[in-house]
Amino acid sequence: MNLKKFSLKHLILLPFSIIWIFPLIWMISSSFKTNPEFLTEPLKVIPNQFAVENYYRAWEVANFSRYFINSVVITTSAVLIALTVTAMAGYAISRVDFRGKRLLIILMVASLFIPKGYVVIPIYNIIKSIGLLDSLLGVIVATSTTTTNVIFVLLFMAHFNSIPRDLEEAAELDGAGFVKRFFYVMLPLAKPIIATVAIMRFMWTWNSFFIPLVLTLSAPQLRPLTVGIYSFIGEYSTDWTGMAAAATISVAPVIVVFLAMQRFFIEGLAGAIKQ
């Protein structure tokens, strides 16, 4: 009886999930076809011969080598900045009493819900006034400082709150100061949170489109991949297979990271919904 039921489930699930990821397979397969083959045999999964020149066109001609480096630099910096800033803030809020602490927490939570209006213009103006317009540093600053960091501070805070103070007191007796206690006692205990924050920040920054779009309007050489792929369809609208190659280059890193770290990611989400 069980065998029959299982095969019935697979009979539904297997075709369904293949159809579900088929656009992705199709994208990758198209990225290896020549444009004529793509037009005549769009459904064929394995191309006649692997046309690697699509990748060459996207990488060299359409400047995706540049966009890729930009994305890597922007995302890596954003992850490092967000981790440092939010872990330190989470620790400080958890362990130090100061005036206005409650108010700050309320303000932080509220900032996640109040209407953002059109915040991109003031952000653009700040970047401009500190002289970072049309520089990669400007894009990094704008993408690594988004409101989503508040979530990370709250995550770190909650985690540090759950760790008993005895540990630090013991370290203090051994002569460890505030900074040492943070780096050698508390941070190693926050590894799961560090992983979650790093993955989330990586995904959100790599995939971010709107702020980089606005900030690189006048500086195409600074575009990350997301903006690059969008301008690609404007500039080479008939090069379907080149587009597929460019799209594959753009999503490959997120998919690889997701496949490697999916336990952290999915369990983080599942945990969040239960609260």
Add this chain to the structure above:
Amino acid sequence: MKSKNARNTFNLTRKQKHKFWGIAFLLPFLIVFFSFTVYPVLMSHIYAFFDWPGYGPLDDFVGLENFINVFNDPLFWRALGRSGLFMVGSVSIQVPFALLIAILLNNKYLKGRYAYRTMIFIPVVMTSAVVGVLMRSVFAVHNGLVNSFLEFFGVIQSPINWLGVGRNAMLTVIIVASWKWMGIKMIYWLAGLQSVPEELYDAAEVDGANKLQVFRYVTLPLLIPIGIVILLISIIDSLQVFDLLYTLTRGGPGLSTEVIEVYIYRYAFTSGFGGGMPQMGYASAAAVFFGLLAIVISLTLSMIVKKYRISDEKEVRP
């Protein structure tokens, strides 16, 4: 321990040091938070009261005029209507469908369930902008994946213009958005299903209930509270689709997929529907107005959630 009278400016007490470092640790975040979250949010609300193209001096105060104009613009209400249609469409596809898949996958003995889960989840992590661009060719009239597929199996005789005709375009956008984000709802439902204690199933089975009865009388009632949370999250998420929509249709053809976010973008960064300059003030007013509306919706829904949770607890603990 240092004695109290030994302290001076160079020899801070333990407490003072603690506080000093605490504030030093907090400072970077405070600077970032106030300059890149609080200040921009405040400013975007202030712009709403000015006639301002987004650059140059901010000196033409117009009071509530922008808000009145937004309120009187039929195109704003139509864009709002499209956002509503998109919301109803994508939520009513994703939420029940994701539950169905979660039920199928919620079985410890099902081989390959992690592989299925991964495959269905992958679109969630794919870049929205890339999905938008990719889906243009998936739903292309000629040589698009969907049309080629349907023609191959003889479902359709002539190609369907998925993105070029107004009514189809909205449907296509809803399908694409549901495809992209269903995986995350599946994870939520799985979390909900796994929180149902297994003894309850065993007990029901001992009582002679069949699978359908178990689902109807055991699983479903226990899923309702988390189901409402999932619904709430889905509704709020469905209002944030700029990246996908902008790269997929840019609000077109015509205005057929111009949801509120695209409407606002049009006024903020291009010359709106007429010629001339961008209208940042007007766009901000529209964004603030829309934001308030979204808050009202989410507050109402979360109040329902709370009510449900309280009455639920009462039932469990009489």
